[in-house]
Amino acid sequence: MLFINTRPDDRASVLTQALGEAGYQVEALPLLELVAEPFSETLQQLYFALLETQVIVVVSPTAVDIGMRYLQQAGLQLEQLKHIQWVAVGQATAQALAQFKIASVVPEVESSEGMLDLPLLKKQMDLTKIAFWRGLGGRQFMMQQLQQQGVEILNFVLYQRQCPTQSFVIFPEIVRKISLNQPVAVLISSEASWNYWQQLCRQHPCAAEWVYLVLGSRLAQILIKARDQAAQGFNIIQLENLSASEIIQRMSDWQGHV
CATH class of the missing domain: 3.40.50.10090 (Rossmann fold)
Known part of the structure; x- marks a missing residue:
């Protein structure tokens, strides 16, 4: 077949x-195929806001690669993000984070719905700010659901997708x-x-x-x-x-x- x-x-x-x-x-x-967005002043400000963010959702190995590269460009060190809980959309993304010695939570179903079912994200009253390392147009549904729960979203558009x-x-x-x-x-x-x-x-x-x-x-x-x-x-x-x-x-x- x-x-x-x-x-x-x-x-x-x-x-x-x-x-x-x-x-x-x-x-x-x-x-x-994934093409990196240029580093910008907007991204610079978003990176500094990570110091007060509780969770980073990373949607692909490409988001790990570009996100870490731009973290360094923003003048921040991973040591400053020890308080962060990382969420990886799938095992490949989790393995990419592990290269940076970062442990992450992975949903059983590797989708937006699967991530929303994680106890970490499911109606946690003390969850106020989440960052998304993503591509242009991706994970809109998940971000909307979290916003409806009153969570502030930091939207890192790190790359765009094209055929x-x-x-x-x-x-x-x-x-x-x-x-x-x-x-x-x-x-x-x-x-x-x-x-x-x-x-x-x-x-x-x-x-x-x-x-x-x-x-x-x-x-x-x-x-x-x-x-x-x-x-x-x-x-x-x-x-x-x-x-x-x-x-x-x-x-x-x-x-x-x-």
Whole structure:
């Protein structure tokens, strides 16, 4: 079965290798690349505000890399942030923080909903200020939910996300390899990647039997709504995380029921 791995190039190789060993034909089609925002006076002020912040939510390994680089540029040391509780959206982000000797809390479900269910963030009366190290447009839902609880949000926009130019070249080449009504699995890890995927499909329609593996319940609901509105017949498999073992197990379960 064909599997389209849409993870960014720097995070795709482990999954691609595991899928290949499990017998899948894999095509790489990164839907997102991350480009650093320039350091600014706004970021400088936000970094100084960390001295009075209780929690930093870090949404990706890229946010760790850029966030730590800019922390140094702002003239601060990690020693000054010993009071901070760190939250990582997933294990890859937690491992990136561990490189800086930072222990972090990771949700069971690697999504905004999963993080909001953490006891640390779930209606803690003494929680007043949280920083987000994130990309432009990311984690809006989570920030809105916390603001409604009366928490002040420090919004560190460290990078922007875009669809790699090369993917607009690669996608039609992949489409040409797909037979009519062939089952094709596609990994969709965020709303932004779903939007870029739809853009590619509009430019190069393909009558495949799409099977979308999506991260978390909120993203699954977005795809269900899109399916209902467009009267399209595609399959949706909800993932709890983006590990290779989770993805291969869910695919195996689905194939066992079709």
